[in-house]
Amino acid sequence: MIKARLGGRLDAWLKAALPFLFRRPLDPNALTVMGTVVSLGASVAFGLGEFAWAGVLMLTGGAFDLLDGVIARHFGTTSAFGAFLDSTLDRLADMTLLVGIAVHYATQGEIVLVLLVSWALVATVLVSYAKARAEFWLPQVEGGLLERGERIGLLAIGAILNLMVPVLWVIGVLGTYTVVQRMIEAHRQMSRMAADSRRIPMPDATQPLPPSSNGGNGAAYHD
DSSP, rough: HHHHHHHHHHHHHHHHOOOGGGGGOOOOOHHHHHHHHHHHHHHHHHHHTOOHHHHHHHHHHHHHHHHHHHHHHTTOOHHHHHHHHHHHHHOOOOOOHHHHHHHHHHTTHHHHHHHHHHHHHHHHOOOOHHHHHHHHTHHHHHOOOOOOOHHHHHHHHHHHTTTTTHHHHHHHOOOOOHHHHHHHHHHHHHHHHHHHHHTTTOOTTTTTTOTTTTTTOOOOOOO
């Protein structure tokens, strides 16, 4: 939601706030990896019960995550691998942060809170998976009430202000709602795509069909 509202304005704000980062080309993939390493440090801090330090590390890692894409676009160094690396390491950071919180609550014997973190973790994974899976067929599936930027911000605030339990409830509830939103949006777009395909004239049945590149069974993708 934040990303959709800010759009390209975020790039301009970061360039104005941190002009020294845009004087010479930087490797955006290196920034991605550095941000992930910092986030993994936050996960360890969560596991040790150092929630305030974990929140600070999360905000630092989030800054790297913002900058890698802006710098790549500024210097024209965007790449398919860069997008893949960023998305994959984002998922790693998302999951390990919540695992770290779960480890802390487990060592304290807080089984109910471990279950709450587990719900937040499942919702977090499904938000990303629903988008990735839908975009196998669709050009783009954006939006949703609780995207990654909001989740990271909420976790950091909860850690620093000692409000982690209510924040986990928010992530569980709104994350689940976001999954449902994306499923509805995917269904809407796929239904429209199917309706459009039915309007396309069928080929002449007397003409031979071209050979299929995937054996004609539509099984080019497997889970």
